[in-house]
Structure formats: structure tokens, C-alpha cells
Amino acid sequence: MTDRFMLTRRDLLKTTATGVAALGLSNALPMSRAFAAAATVGFIYVGPKDDYGYNQAHAEGAAALKGIEGISVVEEENVPETVDVQKTMESMINLDGAALIFPTSFGYFDPHMLAMCAKFPDVQFRHCGGMWDKAKHPMNAGSYFGYIGMGQYLNGVVAGHTTKSKKLGFVAAKPIPQVLLNINSFLIGARSVDPTITCQVIFTGEWSLAVKEAEATNALVDQGIDVVTCHVDSPKVVVETAAGRGAFVCGYHANQSPLAPEKYLTGAEWNWAKVYKMFVDDFVAGKPLPNFTRGGLADGFVKMSPLGPAVGEPARKQFDATLAEMMKGGFAVIKGPLKSNKGAVVATEGQAFPETAIELESMDYLVDGVVGSTA
Amino acid sequence: MDPTDIGLWGVPLAILGGAIRVSTPFIFVSLGEAITERSGRINLGLEGTLVFGAMTAYAIAVISGSPWLGLFAAAAAGSFFGLFHGWICKFPKVNDIAIGIALMLFGSGLAFFFGKPFIQPKAPSLPAIPFGGWSDIPQVQAALDVNVLFLIGAVLSAVLWWAFRNTRAGLIVRVVGDSSDAARAMGLNPDTVCLLATGVGGAFAGIGGAYLSLYYPGSWTERISSGQGLMAVALVIFARWNPLGCFAAALLFGGAGALGPALQSVGVTQGYYLFYAAPYILTLVIMIATSSPGRSLAGAPGELSITK
Numbered sequence: 001m002t003d004r005f006m007l008t009r010r011d012l013l014k015t016t017a018t019g020v021a022a023l024g025l026s027n028a029l030p031m032s033r034a035f036a037a038a039a040t041v042g043f044i045y046v047g048p049k050d051d052y053g054y055n056q057a058h059a060e061g062a063a064a065l066k067g068i069e070g071i072s073v074v075e076e077e078n079v080p081e082t083v084d085v086q087k088t089m090e091s092m093i094n095l096d097g098a099a100l101i102f103p104t105s106f107g108y109f110d111p112h113m114l115a116m117c118a119k120f121p122d123v124q125f126r127h128c129g130g131m132w133d134k135a136k137h138p139m140n141a142g143s144y145f146g147y148i149g150m151g152q153y154l155n156g157v158v159a160g161h162t163t164k165s166k167k168l169g170f171v172a173a174k175p176i177p178q179v180l181l182n183i184n185s186f187l188i189g190a191r192s193v194d195p196t197i198t199c200q201v202i203f204t205g206e207w208s209l210a211v212k213e214a215e216a217t218n219a220l221v222d223q224g225i226d227v228v229t230c231h232v233d234s235p236k237v238v239v240e241t242a243a244g245r246g247a248f249v250c251g252y253h254a255n256q257s258p259l260a261p262e263k264y265l266t267g268a269e270w271n272w273a274k275v276y277k278m279f280v281d282d283f284v285a286g287k288p289l290p291n292f293t294r295g296g297l298a299d300g301f302v303k304m305s306p307l308g309p310a311v312g313e314p315a316r317k318q319f320d321a322t323l324a325e326m327m328k329g330g331f332a333v334i335k336g337p338l339k340s341n342k343g344a345v346v347a348t349e350g351q352a353f354p355e356t357a358i359e360l361e362s363m364d365y366l367v368d369g370v371v372g373s374t375a
Numbered sequence: 376m377d378p379t380d381i382g383l384w385g386v387p388l389a390i391l392g393g394a395i396r397v398s399t400p401f402i403f404v405s406l407g408e409a410i411t412e413r414s415g416r417i418n419l420g421l422e423g424t425l426v427f428g429a430m431t432a433y434a435i436a437v438i439s440g441s442p443w444l445g446l447f448a449a450a451a452a453g454s455f456f457g458l459f460h461g462w463i464c465k466f467p468k469v470n471d472i473a474i475g476i477a478l479m480l481f482g483s484g485l486a487f488f489f490g491k492p493f494i495q496p497k498a499p500s501l502p503a504i505p506f507g508g509w510s511d512i513p514q515v516q517a518a519l520d521v522n523v524l525f526l527i528g529a530v531l532s533a534v535l536w537w538a539f540r541n542t543r544a545g546l547i548v549r550v551v552g553d554s555s556d557a558a559r560a561m562g563l564n565p566d567t568v569c570l571l572a573t574g575v576g577g578a579f580a581g582i583g584g585a586y587l588s589l590y591y592p593g594s595w596t597e598r599i600s601s602g603q604g605l606m607a608v609a610l611v612i613f614a615r616w617n618p619l620g621c622f623a624a625a626l627l628f629g630g631a632g633a634l635g636p637a638l639q640s641v642g643v644t645q646g647y648y649l650f651y652a653a654p655y656i657l658t659l660v661i662m663i664a665t666s667s668p669g670r671s672l673a674g675a676p677g678e679l680s681i682t683k
Binding site: 047048050052078202203204209213215218219220222223234237240241244245259373 | 491599
């Protein structure tokens with residue numbers, strides 16, 4: 001009976017010989033390169049590309065490229081922020097002939113993308129959210145991001161008008177600068193309505209942990225919090241759990257209003273289609289790609305979900321007025337006098353950090369009024 | 376919503392609520408694995424079965440509009456995975472742990488493949504029974520919304536505990552698990568018993584998956600399980616193959632998992648990574664405290680490959 005599964009030595013040699021021959025042939029005739037389109041663009045996602053969140057926003061941007069003449073798009077999802085992403089990038093370059101790669105997750109940048117930049121100097125890499133620095137990083141690397149904190153400020157304005165308990169909740173993944181800026185902006189937006197509002201933050205420690213996010217949302221609502229927002233990869237669970245408990249929600253990354261049509265106030269969304277088209281247009285035209293790209297509401301990098309049915313008239317007015325102000329560009333959320341929740345001064349009287357300020361991208365504090373800790 | 380301020384009471388309440396909400400998948404997977412391991416096989420593939428069950432339940436519930444039909448489909452799909460494992464392991468020199476790992480990857484991959492179109496639609500959820508009606512505090516009411524599957528799991532663990540001791544079927548599973556030679560001498564076919572035990576174990580894991588996608592957190596995403604199936608397999612050893620122990624261990628894990636978010640919600644914000652490690656630290660402490668270099672694990676089935 002066992003014999004059925006045993007290979008004879010002859011069988012083994014035959015199979016191996018065929019395999020080696022096939023391998024040799026495919027090396028001699030690099031089919032994929034020969035038939036590749038004018039340019040191949042690679043996208044790498046840390047999670048599934050239809051997660052109602054971060055990865056979906058990027059995938060929608062990538063999908064917008066598919067109509068462009070001569071451009072073909074390759075995508076890989078569920079790639080961990082480990083050496084795996086280096087292998088993915090190598091295979092996109094060697095097998096698919098990718099000439100421009102967008103690794104979209106925060107942890108891909110250092111050291112993984114930088115290692116690939118050094119190894120493939122002819123390939124262009126643009127990373128979402130990383131801090132590209134001319135002095136430190138190669139010229140075929142670069143980064144792009146949007147001032148989505150502005151969107152969280154607007155979320156906060158609407159939340160501030162809607163809350164009755166004066167307590168807001170924030171389910172956050174990891175205490176990195178982009179997340180901290182969102183939390184701070186959400187609270188400062190709400191405090192523009194009522195300076196007694198506080199915001200309770202819960203860090204889950206990971207970008208995507210469905211059960212823990214649900215537990216965090218429940219714990220927030222148990223404390224009397226009546227408006228919840230989040231910064232996790234897939235806000236689906238937070239939105240559904242909060243709405244199920246009767247709390248209002250502000251969305252993030254993408255429009256989650258279909259998940260909770262009654263309880264959804266508004267949301268801060270990415271508009272990556274605009275950004276990716278910009279890069280690819282430059283690429284096709286043969287122009288050098290920018291290394292450091294940032295933009296906000298005014299530049300169309302970020303947009304807001306339509307206001308939900310629960311948003312009252314005063315909230316709508318302040319929302320519209322603030323949005324109009326932001327559309328002029330250079331809006332400052334962090335402005336003095338402002339202290340961190342540990343009592344340190346983060347902005348002195350008269351000091352203001354507009355959305356473009358580079359200091360905001362190394363934020364390591366939570367402002368006064370946020371209940372939470374960065375470690 | 377009534378904003379009643381419950382302050383620090385939120386922590387014990389969250390642990391209670393968390394124990395009830397989070398533990399159900401652990402209960403079902405660990406009970407299923409307890410049956411399988413009592414018969415002398417170990418099925419590490421239950422993580423994959425859990426994910427596949429979650430996807431199947433959600434998909435069928437979306438298509439048919441009935442969460443119960445989804446639950447049934449998840450159990451059927453789970454038993455198929457279990458029977459597949461049992462069937463392969465019947466062949467000589469097949470390692471059940473290696474097959475389990477292969478099936479874990481296969482189950483997850485297949486679930487991701489078939490689950491793509493079901494991420495966006497919304498499925499009806501399984502009903503809960505409100506046991507909190509006596510209290511007028513909304514937080515207590517929310518914590519005591521108990522899903523029927525939790526109750527079924529609780530009853531099932533008691534029934535299994537009784538059945539292992541007092542029924543012929545229980546005896547057969549135990550004999551096969553403890554000594555296949557003795558089982559053969561009794562005229563039993565160990566392969567058939569293992570096959571059925573693994574099939575039932577798979578069905579239980581499928582039901583656990585259905586709870587994840589149809590009740591809590593209640594949606595299908597590819598990250599829905601985050602390793603709960605694997606933890607549940609480990610819980611069986613922790614519970615010494617005793618179904619009542621599985622239930623208690625699952626409750627403990629559920630409650631301890633709620634500790635981190637609950638403490639942050641009342642303002643204990645320092646060191647949350649440490650609180651998140653609480654369930655694992657707890658497990659480690661209990662394992663060390665109850666282990667002994669002098670004897671093998673009490674209650675371990677004799678034929679189990681990991682203890683042999």
C-alpha cells in the first residue's frame with residue numbers, strides 16, 4: 001500500500017529533468033517582460049483590498065489607473081510588513097517588469113522599501129506615509145500622503161455638535177504620528193464647539209483585530225461615550241458595533257455610511273485616484289516623479305463623506321464654514337497655546353502649525369483633553 | 376441612549392460581557408478539538424475550518440437571508456474539512472500535525488477565495504436573548520445580551536463531559552484515544568472512530584466561525600479570526616481534555632481579552648501592550664503551576680502524537 005506513494009529513482013530523475021528544462025526555457029525567453037505593456041505599476045497592500053477601509057481606498061485609486069493607455073497594474077494583497085514585502089517587490093520587478101511600485105503600508109518603508117531602492121536603482125518607489133528625506137534616502141524613493149487630519153478635525157466639529165455626554169471615543173491601532181495627529185485633530189475640532197469635550201482613546205496595538213476593535217468600541221460606549229471614530233485599517237467592525245450600541249460614528253479611510261445609514265455623521269476619506277493618476281501621468285510623460293508629495297482637502301487628496309441625517313443645522317453650518325476655510329489651504333489645527341495631556345507645551349501663544357508643517361509628521365503627543373497614552 | 380455613568384464598574388462589567396461575547400468561538404473550537412484529541416488525533420487545521428466556517432455562514436446567510444441556514448452550512452463545511460483530515464490521516468505514515476497545518480492554510484485560502492464577493496454585503500445576524508431586562512442600566516443590559524450559541528455551547532460542554540464518562544459512544548472514543556490496540560481487541564475500527572471524531576470536531580469549529588461572522592464582531596473580513604482557532608486548540612491542552620475545563624478556559628480567555636480595552640476606557644492607559652498579553656501570561660502561569668517533571672499530563676489520551 002505504501003508503495004503507491006513511493007517514487008522510483010527513475011521517475012524522480014525524469015520529473016526533475018523536465019522541470020529543469022522548463023526552467024531553462026523560461027529564463028532564455030523572458031515571456032512576461034517581452035509582452036509587458038509600456039509600463040507596469042505595482043501596488044502592495046497590507047490587508048485585503050476590499051476591507052471598507054485603508055486598503056480599499058488604495059485599491060480604488062489603483063483601479064482608476066486601469067483605463068490609462070499603456071499602463072498595466074499588478075496588485076498583491078495581504079502582504080505582511082516583513083521581509084515578505086521585499087520578496088513581493090522583487091517578484092513584481094523581475095517577473096512582471098514593474099517600473100513604478102507603490103508599497104502602501106506604513107511598515108513597508110524602512111528597511112524593506114529602502115533595501116529594494118538600493119537593489120533596483122532603475123525602478124521608482126513611492127511609499128504612502130513615509131518620511132522621505134533628501135539627505136538620507138535615495139532619489140528613486142519617495143513618499144506621498146494626505147492631510148487627513150483635517151478630515152478628522154471636521155469629524156470632530158460634527159461630533160462636538162452631536163454629543164450629549166460631551167465624551168467622544170477613538171479606537172486607534174498604533175501610536176504613530178499619523179494616528180496621533182488624527183486623534184488630536186478630532187478632539188480639537190470638537191473643542192471648537194465646546195471646550196469641555198474630552199476624547200477617550202483605546203489603542204488596539206494592531207492594524208486589524210476585529211474582535212479587539214469590537215471590544216474597544218463596547219468599552220467606550222459603556223463609559224457613556226456617544227460618538228465614536230477610529231483609525232484602524234478596516235473601520236467596518238467599529239462602525240457596526242458602535243451603531244449597534246446606539247452611538248453615532250464618524251468614518252475613516254472610505255465611506256462607511258451604507259453600514260450605519262442612521263448613525264453615520266460624516267467621514268474623512270482618501271481620494272487616492274487623484275494622486276496615483278498624477279504620478280502615472282508624469283511617469284508616462286517621462287517627467288521625473290516628485291519625491292515628496294503631500295496634499296489636503298484643497299488639493300483633492302482627501303474628501304469628506306456626505307453629512308448623515310442625524311447632523312443638525314448648527315453642525316452643518318460650522319462644517320461648511322470650516323471646510324470652506326480649509327479649501328483655501330494652510331489651515332492650522334495645532335495652534336498655541338496648546339499643551340499635551342502630560343502638561344508639556346506643544347505650541348506657544350501665537351505659534352501655529354499649518355497642515356503643511358513637517359513637524360506634524362513626527363508628532364509624539366496627545367493634546368490636553370485626550371484621555372490616553374502613547375505607550 | 377441613556378448616558379449612565381458607571382465609571383470603574385465598567386471594568387468588571389466589560390470582563391463579564393467580554394467573557395460572554397468573545398468566548399463562544401473558543402468554546403466551540405475547543406470542544407470540537409477535545410472530541411478529536413480524545414480519539415487520539417490532533418487537528419491543527421481548525422483555524423482554517425473556523426475561517427472557512429465564518430465565510431460559509433456569512434455567504435449562505437447573505438444569499439438565503441437566514442442566519443440559521445448559514446450556521447447549518449458552516450457546520451456542514453466544517454465537518455467536511457474534519458472528515459477530509461480524518462480520511463487523509465487514515466493512510467499509513469501520515470503525520471496528523473502536518474496535515475492539520477496544511478488544512479489550516481488551505482481552509483483560510485479557500486475562504487479568502489470564495490469570500491471576496493461577500494465582504495461588502497450585510498448578512499442578518501443570529502439572535503441574542505436579553506437577560507439584562509431586570510436592570511435599567513443600559514451597559515448591564517448590553518453586557519447580558521447573550522447569544523443562543525453561547526448557551527448551546529455551555530449546555531454542550533456539560534453534555535460532553537457527562538457523555539465521555541457515561542455513554543458507550545464516549546467510552547469508544549476514549550478507548551480508541553488511549554490505546555488503539557485495546558480498541559482493535561474490542562472489535563472497534565480506530566480509523567472509523569477517529570474519522571467521525573474529527574468530523575464532529577470540524578463541525579463544531581465551523582459553528583464557532585459562524586458565531587464570529589454572524590454575531591460578534593458580526594461581519595466577514597479576512598482578518599476575522601486573528602488566530603482564535605489556534606488558541607482554542609491550545610486551550611484543549613490547558614483544559615486537560617475535559618469539556619467543562621474547555622468551557623471555563625474559554626470564559627477566562629474571553630474575559631481576559633476584554634481587560635485591555637476596558638482598562639483603557641476608564642483611563643488606565645499606561646502599558647496597554649502588557650494588558651493585551653494578560654491571557655497569555657495567565658495561561659503560562661497556570662501551565663507552569665500545574666506541570667510536573669515527574670509525570671505526563673494528567674488526562675492526556677495515550678495515542679495522541681504530541682504526548683506519546
